Amino acid sequence: MTNVRLYRSIIDMSITKKLAKAKISIAYGQTWTYWPFHSGTLHDNQPHRLWADKFAHKEKIAFEKSKNHFYNEPIILRTNYPAGKHASSHSTRPYLGWKTIKIPHARFAFMRRKY
Numbered sequence: 001m002t003n004v005r006l007y008r009s010i011i012d013m014s015i016t017k018k019l020a021k022a023k024i025s026i027a028y029g030q031t032w033t034y035w036p037f038h039s040g041t042l043h044d045n046q047p048h049r050l051w052a053d054k055f056a057h058k059e060k061i062a063f064e065k066s067k068n069h070f071y072n073e074p075i076i077l078r079t080n081y082p083a084g085k086h087a088s089s090h091s092t093r094p095y096l097g098w099k100t101i102k103i104p105h106a107r108f109a110f111m112r113r114k115y
Helices: 053-058
Strands: 005-013 018-026 033-040 061-070 077-079 099-101 109-113
Touching: none
Parallel strands: 005 109, 077 109
Antiparallel strands: 005 061, 018 033, 077 099
């Protein structure tokens, strides 16, 4: 099972003031996870993970088959949601730059904000 090819999901996030919902594909490209983001914060140990297949029909997901990413590789999650030094508290749209965070149980999910 170490050489199982995975899917890379590109997710359009719907940003609101209270909550941003995004679903990413994890191991084997068959299981889904649900990530609640609180506005203005994004940390390596946040958000809390909820396994929720029931949310699968609520999000628009585009899949791109990955040929070189396997189960035993780490995840790199990129988002331009406000994070760390890239965020600006004085801006009405502080979506500046990208922050890379590692998530142990997911595999190669890339999310982006839809303008």
